[in-house]
Amino acid sequence: MGKALVTDLYELNMAASFLRRDMKERATYSLFVRRLPTNRGFLVAAGLEDCLSYLESFAFAEEDLAWLRGAGFPAQSVEQFADLRFTGDVEAVPEGRVVFANEPILEVTAPIAEAQLVETYLLNQITYQSALATKATRCRLAAGDIELIDFSLRRTHGTEAGMAVARVSAIAGFAATSNVEAARRFGLVPSGTMAHSYIEAFSSEEEAFSAFAEDFPGHTTFLVDTYDTLAGVDAAIEVIRTLGLSEGLAVRLDSGDLAELARLTRERLDAAGLPDVRIVVSGGLDEYDLAGFREAAAPIDAAGVGTRMGVSADAPYLDSAYKLVDIGGRPVCKLSEGKATLPGAKQVWRHLPDRDLLATSEEPGPPGAEALLVPVMRSGRRLSPSDAIGACRERLDRDLEALTPAALDLHSPSAPEVIVSERLTRLSEEVATRLLGRRRPAPPGGREHS
Amino acid sequence: MGKALVTDLYELNMAASFLRRDMKERATYSLFVRRLPTNRGFLVAAGLEDCLSYLESFAFAEEDLAWLRGAGFPAQSVEQFADLRFTGDVEAVPEGRVVFANEPILEVTAPIAEAQLVETYLLNQITYQSALATKATRCRLAAGDIELIDFSLRRTHGTEAGMAVARVSAIAGFAATSNVEAARRFGLVPSGTMAHSYIEAFSSEEEAFSAFAEDFPGHTTFLVDTYDTLAGVDAAIEVIRTLGLSEGLAVRLDSGDLAELARLTRERLDAAGLPDVRIVVSGGLDEYDLAGFREAAAPIDAAGVGTRMGVSADAPYLDSAYKLVDIGGRPVCKLSEGKATLPGAKQVWRHLPDRDLLATSEEPGPPGAEALLVPVMRSGRRLSPSDAIGACRERLDRDLEALTPAALDLHSPSAPEVIVSERLTRLSEEVATRLLGRRRPAPPGGREHS
Numbered sequence: 001m002g003k004a005l006v007t008d009l010y011e012l013n014m015a016a017s018f019l020r021r022d023m024k025e026r027a028t029y030s031l032f033v034r035r036l037p038t039n040r041g042f043l044v045a046a047g048l049e050d051c052l053s054y055l056e057s058f059a060f061a062e063e064d065l066a067w068l069r070g071a072g073f074p075a076q077s078v079e080q081f082a083d084l085r086f087t088g089d090v091e092a093v094p095e096g097r098v099v100f101a102n103e104p105i106l107e108v109t110a111p112i113a114e115a116q117l118v119e120t121y122l123l124n125q126i127t128y129q130s131a132l133a134t135k136a137t138r139c140r141l142a143a144g145d146i147e148l149i150d151f152s153l154r155r156t157h158g159t160e161a162g163m164a165v166a167r168v169s170a171i172a173g174f175a176a177t178s179n180v181e182a183a184r185r186f187g188l189v190p191s192g193t194m195a196h197s198y199i200e201a202f203s204s205e206e207e208a209f210s211a212f213a214e215d216f217p218g219h220t221t222f223l224v225d226t227y228d229t230l231a232g233v234d235a236a237i238e239v240i241r242t243l244g245l246s247e248g249l250a251v252r253l254d255s256g257d258l259a260e261l262a263r264l265t266r267e268r269l270d271a272a273g274l275p276d277v278r279i280v281v282s283g284g285l286d287e288y289d290l291a292g293f294r295e296a297a298a299p300i301d302a303a304g305v306g307t308r309m310g311v312s313a314d315a316p317y318l319d320s321a322y323k324l325v326d327i328g329g330r331p332v333c334k335l336s337e338g339k340a341t342l343p344g345a346k347q348v349w350r351h352l353p354d355r356d357l358l359a360t361s362e363e364p365g366p367p368g369a370e371a372l373l374v375p376v377m378r379s380g381r382r383l384s385p386s387d388a389i390g391a392c393r394e395r396l397d398r399d400l401e402a403l404t405p406a407a408l409d410l411h412s413p414s415a416p417e418v419i420v421s422e423r424l425t426r427l428s429e430e431v432a433t434r435l436l437g438r439r440r441p442a443p444p445g446g447r448e449h450s
Numbered sequence: 451m452g453k454a455l456v457t458d459l460y461e462l463n464m465a466a467s468f469l470r471r472d473m474k475e476r477a478t479y480s481l482f483v484r485r486l487p488t489n490r491g492f493l494v495a496a497g498l499e500d501c502l503s504y505l506e507s508f509a510f511a512e513e514d515l516a517w518l519r520g521a522g523f524p525a526q527s528v529e530q531f532a533d534l535r536f537t538g539d540v541e542a543v544p545e546g547r548v549v550f551a552n553e554p555i556l557e558v559t560a561p562i563a564e565a566q567l568v569e570t571y572l573l574n575q576i577t578y579q580s581a582l583a584t585k586a587t588r589c590r591l592a593a594g595d596i597e598l599i600d601f602s603l604r605r606t607h608g609t610e611a612g613m614a615v616a617r618v619s620a621i622a623g624f625a626a627t628s629n630v631e632a633a634r635r636f637g638l639v640p641s642g643t644m645a646h647s648y649i650e651a652f653s654s655e656e657e658a659f660s661a662f663a664e665d666f667p668g669h670t671t672f673l674v675d676t677y678d679t680l681a682g683v684d685a686a687i688e689v690i691r692t693l694g695l696s697e698g699l700a701v702r703l704d705s706g707d708l709a710e711l712a713r714l715t716r717e718r719l720d721a722a723g724l725p726d727v728r729i730v731v732s733g734g735l736d737e738y739d740l741a742g743f744r745e746a747a748a749p750i751d752a753a754g755v756g757t758r759m760g761v762s763a764d765a766p767y768l769d770s771a772y773k774l775v776d777i778g779g780r781p782v783c784k785l786s787e788g789k790a791t792l793p794g795a796k797q798v799w800r801h802l803p804d805r806d807l808l809a810t811s812e813e814p815g816p817p818g819a820e821a822l823l824v825p826v827m828r829s830g831r832r833l834s835p836s837d838a839i840g841a842c843r844e845r846l847d848r849d850l851e852a853l854t855p856a857a858l859d860l861h862s863p864s865a866p867e868v869i870v871s872e873r874l875t876r877l878s879e880e881v882a883t884r885l886l887g888r889r890r891p892a893p894p895g896g897r898e899h900s
Contacts, residue, residue: 006609008601008628009642017665023651067634074665112651119645123604124612132607151458154573155767157582157607157614159456162574164608178458184517192459195569197774200782201473201562215467215524225786227885255786283789284769307767316766317605317757319734324647332650336675336705339733435677 002061003054004081005068007120012068015113016077019084025328026088027112028345029119030104031126032323037315041413042403044137044396045093045105046168047129051122052382058086058118086114090377091361093348096133096171096392097372098399100415102358103348104373105130112327119322127320129164135287135312136165136172137396139305142287142410144294147302149191150177151282152310165310171392178304186389193221193252205232209239221250221280224265229256233265237272250278250301258283259298266299278302286313291410331431342424343431348372359421452511453504454531455518457570462518465563466527469534475778476538477562478795479569480554481576482773487765491863492853494587494846495543495555496618497579501572502832508536508568536564540827541811543798546583546621546842547822548849550865552808553798554823555580562777569772577770579614585737585762586615586622587846589755592737592860594744597752599641600627601732602760615760621842628754636839643671643702655682659689671700671730674715679706683715687722700728700751708733709748716749728752736763741860781881792874793881798822809871 033043060068060081068078088110093099105126108115140148150169153162159181166182176191177183183190194212202208205226213220222239224232236251251269253261258281269277281293282304293300307313323341324332331343342358349357349365350372357366365371376383406414420428483493510518510531518528538560543549555576558565590598600619603612609631616632626641627633633640644662652658655676663670672689674682686701701719703711708731719727731743732754743750757763773791774782781793792808799807799815800822807816815821826833856864870878 003609005631005634006603006612007630008603009630009633009640010628010644011642012630013642013662013666014644014648017648017661018651020665021661025651027647027651029647071633071640116645116647120604121609124606124609127605128607153456153458154570155577155770156574157578157761157766158610159453159571159574160608160610162456178460180457180459180462181455183459183521184455190459190521192461192463194460194464195566196784196786197477197479197566198464198467200774200784201468201475201477201777211471212463212467215470216463227785229787255789311607311761311766313766316607316761316763320605322604324650327651334646334650335677336646337679339705 002059002064003121004058004060004117005064007117011117011119012073015117016074016080018113018116019080020074020077023113024111026109027115027324027328028107028109028326029115029322030325030346031106031108031122032102032104032321033099033130034101034319034321034339036101036415037318039314039413040134041407041409041415042098042100042134043130043318044133044168044172045097045099045126045130046095046133046171047125047127047164048092048095048106048376049386050125050129051106052090052377054121054125055086055090055118055377056380056382060084084114084117085380086110086118087380088114088377089375089379091373092376093372094374094392094395095387096395096399098396098403099348099372100356100418102342102418103356104346107345107373109345123320123322127318128161129168131312131315131318132161132165132310133168133171135309135315136169136174137400138287138410139290139309140173141400141408142290142294143303146290146293146300148174149302149304150174150179150309151304151306153179155307156310162310167389169309170389171396173393173397174305175302194223196223196226199223199226205235206239209236210243213239213243213245219248220245221252223252223254225253225255229253229261230264230268233268237268237274240274240277241272249274249276250280252280252282252304254281254283258289258300259293259296262298262300280304282306284308287410331427333428333431333435335432335435342420342428344424344427346373346424355416356418357421358418358424360424360427363421363423452507452509452514453571454508454510454567455514457567461567461569462523465567466524466530468563468566469530470524470527473563474561476559477565477774477778478557478559478776479565479772480775480796481556481558481572482552482554482771483549483580484551484769484771484789486551486865487768489764489863490584491857491859491865492548492550492584493580493768494583494618494622495547495549495576495580496545496583496621497575497577498542498545498556498826499836500575500579501556502540502827504571504575505536505540505568505827506830506832510534534564534567535830536560536568537830538564538827539825539829541823542826543822544824544842544845545837546845546849548846548853549798549822550806550868552792552868553806554796557795557823559795573770573772577768578611579618581762581765581768582611582615582760583618583621585759585765586619586624587850588737588860589740589759590623591850591858592740592744593753596740596743596750598624599752599754600624600629600759601754601756603629605757606760612760617839619759620839621846623843623847624755625752644673646673646676649673649676655685656689659686660693663689663693663695669698670695671702673702673704675703675705679703679711680714680718683718687718687724690724690727691722699724699726700730702730702732702754704731704733708750709743709746712748712750730754732756734758737860781877783878783881783885785882785885792870792878794874794877796823796874805866806868807871808868808874810874810877813871813873
C-alpha cells in the first residue's frame with residue numbers, strides 16, 4: 001500500500017479531470033497559515049522532511065489502482081494514475097524557522113494534476129507538525145534553564161504524531177524523550193525511570209527504590225509521590241545512603257504543588273548532604289506551569305512535558321491553506337468572503353525584528369533582507385539530504401533571538417506585522433478586477449459588489 | 451520494525467527489572483479517564499480494535515533488540531525481551547459504548563512485565579480515539595437530520611489519526627468520509643467533489659462546472675463560493691439547465707454566513723425548478739455551528755465537518771490513566787495528591803439513565819443492570835473477530851437514547867454520577883490504611899496525614 005490514497009477524494013476527482021482534459025499547465029500552489037491562533041505570536045515551520053519523502057516516493061501502488069477500479073473510478077483515469085509521479089519543484093521555509101500568518105511555508109510548482117494530488121498530505125504534515133513545534137518552542141522559552149524531556153507519547157493523537165512530537169520538541173531544544181522508537185529513529189536521547197506501578201509492585205518504596213538502583217546503576221531517578229511525596233524523598237535518601245549511591249541520581253515529583261514540593265525536597269536532599277541529586281517534575285505541565293516555576297525560583301532541574309505539549313492543547317490546529325496561486329503563468333486567487341488569497345508565486349523577505357515583507361517571487365528583496373523560501377526540490381528530486389535536527393535547532397535559536405518581545409510574550413503575544421509589497425498589492429488588485437470583471441456581478445447575501 | 455519500541459523508556463526499564471527479579475505475578479492494570487473535560491457530559495469508548503491487534507502481535511523484532519543492545523540496555527534483559535509475547539487477559543468496554551469518569555475502559559491482567567510493557571500504546575490509542583469519537587458524536591447529536599461527512603484528514607495530527615477519525619466518525623453516525631484510504635480500509639463511503647483550485651484552473655466557473663459534470667456524471671457537487679456565492683449558484687443553475695443534468699446534484703457553500711446563504715441558495719434553486727439539488731456546507735464547522743443551523747432551520751442537507759472534529763479542538767485529550775490495581779491477588783492503589791486511584795479489578799454496572807455503579811469485579815450487579823466490561827482476550831488471543839463499524843454504531847445509538855438530557859446538553863453538560871459500591875469503598879479504605887500504616891508517616895507539604 002502506497003500513500004497515494006491517503007488523500008481526500010476530491011483530489012483524485014480533480015486530478016482525473018485535469019488529466020482527462022489534457023490540462024498539463026504548470027501550476028503553483030502556496031501553503032500558508034491564514035491566521036495565527038490568538039495565543040501565538042509566531043509559528044515554527046516543521047513537517048518539511050516528511051513532505052519531501054512523500055513527494056519523492058509518490059506513486060499509486062497496484063492495489064491502490066485495483067481498489068479505485070473496483071470503487072467505480074473512471075478506468076481511463078486509473079490508467080493515467082498508474083504512471084503518475086511527482087515531477088515538480090518545491091520552494092520551502094526550512095524546518096525550525098519562525099514564520100507568521102500568510103507567509104508561504106511551502107510552494108509547489110508542478111503539472112496541475114500532480115500539484116493538486118499532493119495537497120492533503122502536505123497540508124496534514126505541515127499543519128500539525130508546525131502546531132506542535134510551536135507549542136514545544138513556547139515550552140522551551142518558558143522553561144529557561146530547566147531541562148525539558150518529551151513525555152507525550154501516551155496521549156498524542158496516535159503513534160505517528162508521537163514520533164513527530166519527539167522530533168519537533170528536539171528541534172525546539174528539548175534534551176531528551178521518553179519515546180524509545182523516536183530515540184532510535186532520530187538519534188535522540190531516550191529518558192525514563194519508573195512509574196507508580198513499579199513502586200506498588202514491591203512491598204515498600206524502599207524495596208522498590210533499592211531494586212531499581214541495583215538494576216539501573218548510574219542513572220536512577222526515584223519516583224517519590226506514590227503515597228506521600230516527602231516521605232518518598234526520605235525513603236530515597238535512605239536508599240541512597242544505604243547503598244552508597246553517588247552518580248546519576250534524581251527524584252521525580254509527579255503530583256501536588258510541584259514548586260513548593262521541589263523546595264521542600266531540595267531542603268531535605270541538601271540537609272542529607274546530597275546536593276547533586278537532581279529534582280525532576282512532571283504531571284500535566286505546559287509553558288504556563290514552566291514559567292510559574294521560574295517565577296517562583298523553584299529548585300527544579302528538569303521537567304517532563306507531556307500531553308498538553310503533545311497535542312498543543314490550547315491551539316491544536318492551525319488555519320492552514322494550500323491555494324492555487326498561478327496556472328500557466330496566469331496569477332489566480334479566490335475571493336471567497338473572509339478567505340480571499342493573494343495571487344502568484346511569492347517570496348518572504350526577513351528583516352526582523354521589525355517585520356517581514358511578503359512579495360512576488362520576481363521582485364528583489366530589500367537590502368540586507370534574507371529570503372525565507374529556498375529551493376528544496378527540482379523535478380521531483382530533493383536538492384540536498386535531510387536536515388540534521390541540530391541544524392534545525394540552530395535556525396530556530398537564531399530566529400528566536402531576533403524576535404520582538406511582543407511576539408515572544410507567553411500570555412498575550414502579538415506577531416510582528418507582515419508587510420505586503422507594493423507589487424504584490426497591485427497584482428492582487430489586478431487579478432481581483434479581472435476575475436470579478438469577467439463574470440456577471442451578483443448580490444452576495446443581498447449586498448452589491450462593485 | 452515491530453511496535454515494541456513505540457513506548458516510553460520507563461516501561462522497558464520496569465519490565466526488565468521485573469523479569470530480572472523473576473517477578474512473574476499476574477497483575478491487573480485498569481485504564482480509565484480520571485475526569486471528563488468540562489464541556490463533555492459523556493465519553494464514547496474507542497480504540498479497542500487497535501489495542502487488540504497490537505496485543506496479539508506484540509513482540510520485539512530482531513532489529514529492536516539490536517538497537518537496545520547498542521544503546522546499552524542490559525544484555526540479560528534484551529535476551530528476556532526476545533521471547534516475550536503478550537499472554538494475558540483483557541476485559542473491555544466495547545467500542546461505541548458511552549462511558550464516564552473513573553470507569554475502566556480496559557482491564558489488562560497478565561504477568562506484570564507484559565502488562566506493564568503495553569501501557570503506553572494502550573493509553574495512546576484509547577485516549578485519542580475516545581476523545582475523537584466523543585467529539586464526532588457531539589457533532590452528530592447536534593446535526594439532527596443534516597447528513598455529516600468527515601472532512602478532517604488535512605488537519606488531523608498525522609495520517610494515522612486521520613484514519614482513526616474516519617472510523618470513529620462512522621461509528622458516531624457520519625454518512626461518508628473524504629478520506630479515500632479510510633474508505634478503502636474500513637469499507638466507508640468516500641465523498642468528495644472539487645476545490646476552489648479546480649474552478650480557478652478554468653477560465654470561468656461555468657466552464658469548470660461543465661467540465662466536472664461531464665467527467666463525473668451522476669454525482670456532481672458544484673463548489674459555488676470561489677468568487678461570489680450566489681453568482682456561483684446562478685452559474686451552477688445555468689450549467690444544470692444547459693447540460694440537462696438531473697441526478698445526484700448538489701452545491702457546496704464553503705464561506706460566509708452559511709445558514710443565510712443556504713436559505714438564499716435554496717430559494718434560487720427552487721425558483722429554478724431544481725428542488726432536488728442538495729445544499730452541502732463546509733468550512734471550520736463544529737457541533738455548535740451545526741446546532742445553530744438547526745435552530746435557524748437552515749435548508750442544509752449535508753455538512754462536511756473537518757478540523758475541529760478531527761482534533762477535538764475544544765478537548766484534544768483526555769485525562770486518562772493506566773494504573774496497577776492488583777498484583778498477585780493483592781489489591782493496590784496510589785494515594786498521590788489529587789491522583790489517588792481505586793484498588794482491585796472492577797466491573798461497571800449500568801442502570802441508566804440514573805447512574806452507573808462502579809464495583810469490585812467479584813460482587814454481583816444490581817438486578818437488571820448490564821455489565822459494561824466484557825471479556826475480549828484470553829491468554830493473548832482475541833475471543834471474537836473485529837466488531838463491525840455498524841455494530842459499534844448500534845451500541846452507541848442505544849446508549850445515547852438512554853442518556854439524561856443533562857449529559858447530552860451541548861453547552862453545559864453534566865455527566866450522570868458514577869456510584870462507587872460499598873464493597874469497593876470499603877476495599878479502598880482498607881488498602882489505603884494498609885499502605886499508609888506500613889510506612890513512616892510524613893508531613894506532605896507541611897500537613898500531617900493521619
